[in-house]
Amino acid sequence: MTIRTMSSDEASTVGTLIHESTNAWYKAKLGHEIFTGKPEDCKIFIDTYQLLDPGCCLVAEDEGKIVGACFYHPRETHVGVGIMAVRPEATGKGVGKALLDEVIKRAEDLPLRLVSSAMNLDSYSLYTRAGFGPVAVYQDMRIPPDVELPPPPAGPGSVRMANVSHLFGMADLEEEISGIRRAKDLAHFVRNPGGYWTTFVHIAPSGKIDGWLSSVDHAGCRMIGPGVMRDENAALALLHMQLSQARGGSPVFLIGTHESYLIAELYKWGARNVEIHFAQVRGSFSPPGGIIMPTFLPESG
Numbered sequence: 001m002t003i004r005t006m007s008s009d010e011a012s013t014v015g016t017l018i019h020e021s022t023n024a025w026y027k028a029k030l031g032h033e034i035f036t037g038k039p040e041d042c043k044i045f046i047d048t049y050q051l052l053d054p055g056c057c058l059v060a061e062d063e064g065k066i067v068g069a070c071f072y073h074p075r076e077t078h079v080g081v082g083i084m085a086v087r088p089e090a091t092g093k094g095v096g097k098a099l100l101d102e103v104i105k106r107a108e109d110l111p112l113r114l115v116s117s118a119m120n121l122d123s124y125s126l127y128t129r130a131g132f133g134p135v136a137v138y139q140d141m142r143i144p145p146d147v148e149l150p151p152p153p154a155g156p157g158s159v160r161m162a163n164v165s166h167l168f169g170m171a172d173l174e175e176e177i178s179g180i181r182r183a184k185d186l187a188h189f190v191r192n193p194g195g196y197w198t199t200f201v202h203i204a205p206s207g208k209i210d211g212w213l214s215s216v217d218h219a220g221c222r223m224i225g226p227g228v229m230r231d232e233n234a235a236l237a238l239l240h241m242q243l244s245q246a247r248g249g250s251p252v253f254l255i256g257t258h259e260s261y262l263i264a265e266l267y268k269w270g271a272r273n274v275e276i277h278f279a280q281v282r283g284s285f286s287p288p289g290g291i292i293m294p295t296f297l298p299e300s301g
Contacts, residue, residue, distance in 0.1 A: 001060055001061065001062045001067070001093075001094075001095065001098060002060070002061045002062075003058055003059070003060055003061075003098055003099060003102045004058070004059060004061065005055055005057065005058060005059075006057040006058065006059045006069065008050075010059065010066065011043065011046045011047075011050065012040070012043065013066055014046055014057065014059065014066065014069045014085075015039065015040060015042040015043040015045065015046050016039040016040075016042070017066060017068075017069055017085050017087065018042045018045060018069070018083055018085045019035050019038075019039040019041070019042040020039065020087075020088075021085040021086055021087055021088060022034055022035060022085060023035050024088045025088075025120065029119065029120070030119070035220070037219040037220060038219075041218070041219040041220035042220045043220070044194075044196075044216075044218050044219075044220040044221055044297070045071070045082075045083055045220065045221070045297060047194070048188075048297060048298065049071045049073070049082060049298065051188070051193065052073065052184060052185065052188060052298060053071075053072075053073050053074065056071060056072050056073065056074065057069060057070070057071045057072075058070050058071075058072070058099050058102055058103065060086075060090075060095045060098055060099055062090070062095075067086065067087045067089075067090040067093075067095055068084070068085060068086040068087065068090060068095035068096065068098075068099055069083075069084070069085050069099070070082065070083070070084040070085075070096075070099040070100065070103060071083055071084075071298075072103045072106065072107070073182075073185075073298050073299070073300075074106075074107075074110070075180065075181065075182040075185075075300075076181040076182065076183070077110070077111075077175070077179065077180045077181045077182075078110055078111045078112065078113050078180050078283075078300075079103070079106075079107040079110050079111070079112050079113070080112075080113055080114065080182075080298060080299045080300050081100070081103055081112055081113065081114035081299065082114075082298060082299050083296070083299075084096055084099060084100070084123070091122075096123070096126050097126060097130075100126060100127070100130055101130070104130065104131075104282070109283075110283070111281055111282060111283030111284050111285065112132070112281070112282040112283060113180070113279070113280070113281050113282075113299070113300055114127065114132070114279075114280050114299055115138070115254075115277050115278070115279050115280075115294050115295075115296065115299050115300075116277065116278055116280060117275060117276070117277055117278075118137070118275075118276040118277060118278050119275060119276065124278070127280050127282075128280075130282065131282045132280040132281065132282040133280060133281060133282070134278040134279065134280050135279050135280065135281050135285050136256055136258075136278070136279040136288075136292070137256070137257045137258075137276065137277075137278060137279075138254040138255060138256055138257065138276070138277045138278075138279065138294065139254070139255050139256075139257055139263065139273050139276060140252050140253075140254055140273065140274045140275035140276065140277060141252070141253055141254070141255055141263075141266060141271040141272065141273055141274065142250050142251070142252050142253075142271065142272055142274050143243060143250065143266075143269060143270050143271050143272070144250060144270065144272065145249070145250045147269070147270035149240065149243055149244060149269060149270075150268070150269060152237065152240050152241075152244075153233070153236045153237055153240060153265075155233040155236070155237060156204065156205050156233065157202050157203055157204045157205060157210065157233065157234065157237065158202070158203050159200050159201070159202055159203075159237050159238060159241045160200065160201055160203060161198075161199070161200060161201075162189075162190045162199040162200060162201045162212060163190060164187070164190060164191070166190070166201050166209060166212070167183065167186055167187055167190060169201075169208070169209040170186050170190075170201065170209060170212045171183045171186055173209055173210070173211070173212065173228055173230075174186075174212075174228045176289060176290075177228045177229075177230070177288055177289045177290035177291075177292065178228055178288050178289075178290075178292050178300075179285070179286040179288070180300060182300065185226075185298055185300075186212075189214040194218075196216055196217050196218045197214060197215070197216055198214065198215050198217070198242065198245055199212065199213070199214040199215075200212065200213055200238055200241050200242065202229065202234040202237055202238050204230075204234075210229065210230040210231070210234050211227065211228065211229030211230060211231075211234030211235060211237075211238055211291075212227055212228065212229075212238070213225070213226075213227030213229070213235075213238035213239065213241075213242055213293065214226055214227060214295075215242050215245070215251060216295075216297055217245075217247045217248055217249075217251070218248075219248065221296065221297050222247065222248065222249045222250070222251040222252065223251055223252050223253065223295050223296065223297065224239065224242045224243070224251045224252070224253035224293070224295075225253055225254055225293040225294055225295030226292075226293060226294055226295045226300060227292075227293040228290060228291065228292055228293070229290055229291040229293075230290045230291075231290065231291070232259070232261050232262050232265075232291070234291075235259075235262055235291045235293075236262065236265060239253065239266075243269075252274060253293060254277060254293055254294055254295065255293065256291070256292065257276075259291060262291070277294075279292075279294060
């Protein structure tokens with residue numbers, strides 16, 4: 001088995017691998033597929049990652065066939081570990097470990113961060129054996145499309161569409177709250193290449209940004225996040241605005257299980273739990289100073 005960088009002409013192959021391997025696991029373990037669209041829909045992951053981080057996808061090749069892939073995202077403060085996919089027939093053969101070992105090697109001394117399903121004990125074991133540790137638990141929540149949202153929550157401040165003038169404030173706020181900085185991700189969300197990103201900022205009465213929240217609406221990924229907020233007021237206002245947008249489907253969003261007030265309010269809105277995820281870190285980590293809503297495109301933990 002050889003671990004190497006994905007070539008540009010292998011993008012469709014890797015997109016199909018993500019679709020087929022992920023659906024195979026969900027079908028076998030939970031009785032349903034997670035990607036309901038076409039395999040080519042998963043190309044959004046490759047397109048986004050290659051635009052942000054060209055050359056940062058590793059593939060595992062065995063006898064001339066790609067049997068696994070893993071994306072990674074070098075940032076100012078850390079390295080994000082992205083989607084890892086292994087062909088069902090190659091599971092248990094060390095493919096995931098070989099890919100992860102190479103990502104760890106390339107990260108050098110930077111901390112590594114990821115978000116992984118709590119339902120997949122194989123991946124949990126893979127990461128914890130490699131030195132990752134869970135630092136937060138998130139509820140994946142969704143509001144069914146037939147549920148009518150309540151009126152916008154009342155509270156100080158206002159929600160606005162984000163623009164490039166907000167980028168430095170957004171980046172500073174995320175670093176203050178979560179300890180990470182990833183300016184080019186935020187620029188990608190705000191500039192919206194492809195036309196499926198939406199980003200809002202919450203402006204406090206003082207005029208400063210005290211929260212921001214992005215979302216993606218694409219057949220291959222419908223999620224609200226990532227985002228950070230100083231408090232529940234900003235979080236609820238931003239979530240309500242995102243949920244009020246016209247979309248092609250019902251988006252998933254991740255809320256920390258310790259955010260009891262936020263979760264209670266979202267239950268009142270009609271939110272339901274669909275899965276559990278762990279944020280895991282290998283290396284230094286500081287407790288957050290506010291609310292964090294992670295996502296899978298691109299991952300940050």
